[in-house]
Amino acid sequence: MTPAEAVFQLLIGLSFGLLLFLLASGFTLTFGLARFVNLAHGAVFLVAAYVATSVGGPGWRFVLGVGAAAATGLVLSVVVYALAASRWRVIGERTLVQVLLTFGALLVLADYARSHWDGLPRSLVAPSALDGSWAFAGSAFPVYRLFMMGAALVVAALLWWLQERTSFGALVRAGVDDREMLAALGVSTRRLFAAVFALSGVLAGLAAGLGAPVLGAAMGQEFDILVLALVIVVLGGPGSLAGAFAASLAVGVADAYGKAFLPSFAEFTMMGLVIVVLAWRPAGLFGTAET
Amino acid sequence: MSVRRAMTVPRVRRVAVVLGLVALVAVPHVGDAFQVTLVVRGLVWATLAASVWFLLRICDLPSLGHAAFFGIGAYTAGLAVTRWQVDNVFAALGLAIVVTAVLSLPIAVIAGRLRNMQFILVTLAFAEMTRSLATRWAELGGTDGLVGVIRPGAWPFGLDLSDATTYYYFALAVLLAGVALLVVVVRSPFGAVLRGIRDSEQRVAALGYNPLVYRVAAFVLSAVVAGSAGVVHTYLNRFANPTDVAPLVSARALLIVVLGGAAIAGPVTVAILLTIIEDALSSHTDRWLGVLGALYVVVALANGAWNPAAWRRALVRRRGGATPATHAADDAPPPPARRAATLERTT
Amino acid sequence: MTVLALENVSKSVGGLDINRDVTIEVGRGERRALVGPNGAGKTTLMNLAAGLTRPTSGRVVLDGHDVTRLPAHRRARRGIARTFQITNLLPSMTVRENVAVAVQAGERSRCNPVVPWRRLRTVWSRVDELVERGRLTDVAGQPVSTLPYGVQRRLEIVVACARPAKVILLDEPGAGLTSDETEDLLDFVFTLGDDVGILFVDHDIDLVLRAATEVTVLHLGAVLTSGTPQNIATSGILDEIYLGRAAHA
Numbered sequence: 001m002t003p004a005e006a007v008f009q010l011l012i013g014l015s016f017g018l019l020l021f022l023l024a025s026g027f028t029l030t031f032g033l034a035r036f037v038n039l040a041h042g043a044v045f046l047v048a049a050y051v052a053t054s055v056g057g058p059g060w061r062f063v064l065g066v067g068a069a070a071a072t073g074l075v076l077s078v079v080v081y082a083l084a085a086s087r088w089r090v091i092g093e094r095t096l097v098q099v100l101l102t103f104g105a106l107l108v109l110a111d112y113a114r115s116h117w118d119g120l121p122r123s124l125v126a127p128s129a130l131d132g133s134w135a136f137a138g139s140a141f142p143v144y145r146l147f148m149m150g151a152a153l154v155v156a157a158l159l160w161w162l163q164e165r166t167s168f169g170a171l172v173r174a175g176v177d178d179r180e181m182l183a184a185l186g187v188s189t190r191r192l193f194a195a196v197f198a199l200s201g202v203l204a205g206l207a208a209g210l211g212a213p214v215l216g217a218a219m220g221q222e223f224d225i226l227v228l229a230l231v232i233v234v235l236g237g238p239g240s241l242a243g244a245f246a247a248s249l250a251v252g253v254a255d256a257y258g259k260a261f262l263p264s265f266a267e268f269t270m271m272g273l274v275i276v277v278l279a280w281r282p283a284g285l286f287g288t289a290e291t
Numbered sequence: 292m293s294v295r296r297a298m299t300v301p302r303v304r305r306v307a308v309v310l311g312l313v314a315l316v317a318v319p320h321v322g323d324a325f326q327v328t329l330v331v332r333g334l335v336w337a338t339l340a341a342s343v344w345f346l347l348r349i350c351d352l353p354s355l356g357h358a359a360f361f362g363i364g365a366y367t368a369g370l371a372v373t374r375w376q377v378d379n380v381f382a383a384l385g386l387a388i389v390v391t392a393v394l395s396l397p398i399a400v401i402a403g404r405l406r407n408m409q410f411i412l413v414t415l416a417f418a419e420m421t422r423s424l425a426t427r428w429a430e431l432g433g434t435d436g437l438v439g440v441i442r443p444g445a446w447p448f449g450l451d452l453s454d455a456t457t458y459y460y461f462a463l464a465v466l467l468a469g470v471a472l473l474v475v476v477v478r479s480p481f482g483a484v485l486r487g488i489r490d491s492e493q494r495v496a497a498l499g500y501n502p503l504v505y506r507v508a509a510f511v512l513s514a515v516v517a518g519s520a521g522v523v524h525t526y527l528n529r530f531a532n533p534t535d536v537a538p539l540v541s542a543r544a545l546l547i548v549v550l551g552g553a554a555i556a557g558p559v560t561v562a563i564l565l566t567i568i569e570d571a572l573s574s575h576t577d578r579w580l581g582v583l584g585a586l587y588v589v590v591a592l593a594n595g596a597w598n599p600a601a602w603r604r605a606l607v608r609r610r611g612g613a614t615p616a617t618h619a620a621d622d623a624p625p626p627p628a629r630r631a632a633t634l635e636r637t638t
Numbered sequence: 639m640t641v642l643a644l645e646n647v648s649k650s651v652g653g654l655d656i657n658r659d660v661t662i663e664v665g666r667g668e669r670r671a672l673v674g675p676n677g678a679g680k681t682t683l684m685n686l687a688a689g690l691t692r693p694t695s696g697r698v699v700l701d702g703h704d705v706t707r708l709p710a711h712r713r714a715r716r717g718i719a720r721t722f723q724i725t726n727l728l729p730s731m732t733v734r735e736n737v738a739v740a741v742q743a744g745e746r747s748r749c750n751p752v753v754p755w756r757r758l759r760t761v762w763s764r765v766d767e768l769v770e771r772g773r774l775t776d777v778a779g780q781p782v783s784t785l786p787y788g789v790q791r792r793l794e795i796v797v798a799c800a801r802p803a804k805v806i807l808l809d810e811p812g813a814g815l816t817s818d819e820t821e822d823l824l825d826f827v828f829t830l831g832d833d834v835g836i837l838f839v840d841h842d843i844d845l846v847l848r849a850a851t852e853v854t855v856l857h858l859g860a861v862l863t864s865g866t867p868q869n870i871a872t873s874g875i876l877d878e879i880y881l882g883r884a885a886h887a
Contacts, residue, residue: 031408037408083588083592086592087591087592087594090594091591091592091594094594095353095407096347096353096549097549097591097594098591099545099546099549100546100549100550100587100590100591100594101587101588101591101592103542103546103584103587104583104584104585104586104587104588104589104590104591105584105588106584107580107581107583107584107587108581108584108585108588109584110580110581110584111578111580111581111584112581115577115578115581223538223539227415227419227538230411230412230415231412231416233408234408234409234412238408264427265423265427266423267419267420267422267423268420268423268424268427271416271417271419271420271423272416272420274412274413274416275398275401275413275416275417275420278401278405278409278412278413278416279401279404282404282405282409283409475751475752475754476751476752478754478755479750479751479752479753479754479755480742480745480747480748480749480750480751480753480755480758480761481748481749481750481751482751482755483731483735483738483739483742483755484739484748484749486728486730486731487728487731487739489730490727490728490729490730490731491726491727491728491729493690493710493722493726494722494726494727494728494797495728495739496709496710496711496714497688497710497711497714497719497720497722497726497798498711498714498739498740498743498797498800498801499711499714499715499743499744499801500711500743500748501711501712502711508751
């Protein structure tokens with residue numbers, strides 16, 4: 001492995017990691033705030049990705065595709081929330097019932113995707129302006145990935161601004177810290193949760209749309225993405241955007257290096273690393289000692 | 292008064308269990324070979340579900356990685372016949388138990404310190420690691436897995452396991468042995484400590500018990516039962532492959548326990564029924580997974596109403612008595628969310 | 639003869655000093671009360687003594703042995719028993735079963751995974767003894783979650799003291815109880831043995847002054863003073879720290 005190759009893979013990893021952040025940030029917010037384990041999140045990504053490949057197309061249609069994906073994510077996430085909210089008194093506190101509900105939703109969504117798109121993988125062509133590659137370190141780094149990184153960073157920055165500089169964000173942060181107190185102060189937690197779910201859906205959709213030229217849409221993503229999101233949320237600490245950001249980058253880079261330099265044992269190494277991290281720091285890399 | 296007495300909860304439960312056992316024993320006499328094989332698949336899932344039940348309901352540890360131990364048992368059984376010239380199913384079972392116990396120990400120690408989401412993640416990560424190994428390691432057959440696994444002999448019982456009915460009773464025996472073992476443990480002093488740790492780790496530690504040691508032991512026991520299920524699975528299908536170690540396997544086992552409720556008979560029953568239902572569904576429609584998902588959603592939403600333990604308590608309260616205490620409380624009430632002291636006063 | 643000593647113990651969490659250089663000694667047969675307004679760091683000291691948390695600096699010494707590095711369960715085996723401020727029992731089990739778990743902690747059979755629990759004769763006969771002494775016979779077969787608060791508190795003490803201990807830590811044993819009920823509880827504890835050291839926290843000052851043989855006063859994380867109940871009562875220091883005014887002559 002030459003230093004140039006190492007840097008190349010680093011950029012690949014970072015670009016994937018930033019995409020993962022968009023996905024994981026929604027997951028960590030719903031989990032940190034509403035204590036809700038949303039296993040359907042990966043399936044929302046899947047359907048949004050398929051929508052992006054269907055609606056999207058060459059040129060300006062690409063934007064349409066991303067938009068449609070974001071909208072799909074929004075709608076699906078809100079539907080999942082609505083289902084849970086209808087029985088929140090029972091579901092709200094019980095992780096296992098949430099698992100049952102959202103896993104069922106995952107199966108329904110995945111089944112829909114499989115039957116609507118025949119279970120075949122699809123891809124989306126990047127707009128020609130972003131096509132091509134950038135000669136870097138003796139290799140060709142796809143320009144689209146640079147765009148993807150940039151776009152993801154912009155969204156991440158907006159998310160950070162939302163969390164740190166708006167009252168909405170303050171409510172979310174307060175809720176993550178102490179949900180009961182928030183309710184006691186008269187804040188409508190239901191509406192806050194709904195908003196956070198909607199936001200997480202939009203983010204997942206954006207990730208799917210922006211990632212479509214690179215990752216495409218394929219059956220199986222509903223699990224693969226979910227596993228990565230879970231890793232990121234637990235390692236980064238539930239409810240922490242900063243933690244999710246750092247963990248996403250770490251996971252992205254680990255994934256890239258693993259696939260490039262240890263292709264047969266990429267997943268093995270990644271999962272092994274997760275176990276090592278949890279053995280060393282049970283609360284996650286950035287989490288507080290949270291039960 | 293005497294009729295009511297006769298129909299106490301434990302008695303109804305015992306009758307139900309006996310009826311269930313009778314039904315299970317009768318299956319090969321009423322079904323054809325295909326149906327019998329289907330129910331064997333159900334028995335395999337029931338054994339796996341029992342192992343997950345033990346960790347979840349008795350120890351409050353939700354494992355999303357039991358596919359790993361299922362797979363380790365499955366592959367050991369396959370290797371025993373194809374590579375290691377083991378021609379005895381009991382030897383293969385024993386071997387699988389030992390291998391599973393040894394391999395589960397390190398992860399048990401790591402996971403034993405973790406709770407909730409971290410526990411879920413670490414067990415899932417371990418299962419994914421195992422799956423990666425199963426898929427990539429040429430020695431284990433890669434994505435094709437181990438094929439051509441012949442059912443071994445059953446010395447000292449001169450049984451022919453290639454016969455569907457005989458194999459059915461073997462699978463049933465493994466299930467019953469596993470369940471019996473787990474129930475015995477739950478009702479033992481060791482099991483009492485486990486339940487105590489589930490209720491309040493702090494209190495039990497303050498009495499002098501080391502919670503980690505108990506959790507590790509429980510984890511290994513659970514893994515061993517899961518591994519046994521894997522053995523039956525491999526000899527049933529005559530192959531072992533990486534799909535045996537898929538996250539879907541762990542998830543399904545966990546879901547069955549969630550659906551099945553607090554007592555062990557629940558998940559066992561649900562596992563068998565669900566296997567039959569899934570088979571029926573899949574022969575009617577391609578979209579059976581979607582239908583199943585919708586079913587899970589409906590059950591989850593109805594879950595507020597579905598609470599047999601609460602019904603029982605309400606029924607007993609209306610009769611004006613205290614709930615009879617049972618020593619073997621494998622019927623566990625929902626774990627307390629907070630250690631809230633009840634502020635009732637005696638005046 | 640000191641049975642438990644917290645030596646120069648300090649505890650800081652996230653920049654906040656909860657306990658500052660606290661030294662407390664409990665002797666055999668002594669009943670030391672720990673008093674002070676809320677926020678004085680009393681529960682934290684209890685947790686430090688019991689091993690639930692580690693001090694930022696200082697030592698915990700039990701019967702001459704340094705146990706600072708030992709976790710809670712190891713200290714429990716060495717002879718520290720405790721009750722919790724918020725009742726900490728095993729809700730899915732009955733009264734007898736709770737006591738049984740406590741009693742069997744000292745038996746080899748506690749790890750036995752095969753014998754039925756109810757067959758441990760030695761354990762259960764001891765359980766019945768304790769249940770009787772704790773006046774819990776009427777409710778012995780009931781699940782703990784159905785018991786009234788006061789009875790739960792009594793059970794908590796019985797469970798904590800089920801096995802012989804060198805030191806008993808009682809964290810607000812009277813929380814939520816009337817003075818009489820608390821006195822009742824304390825009487826039960828005080829009959830447990832002449833060479834047991836007891837460290838207890840309570841807010842009922844009159845009760846404390848009657849029941850204790852020694853008193854340590856905590857304020858803002860540090861030890862203000864300590865002495866006999868009479869001395870403390872007459873010094874007026876309690877008025878000062880609880881009510882913020884000098885005692886009237």
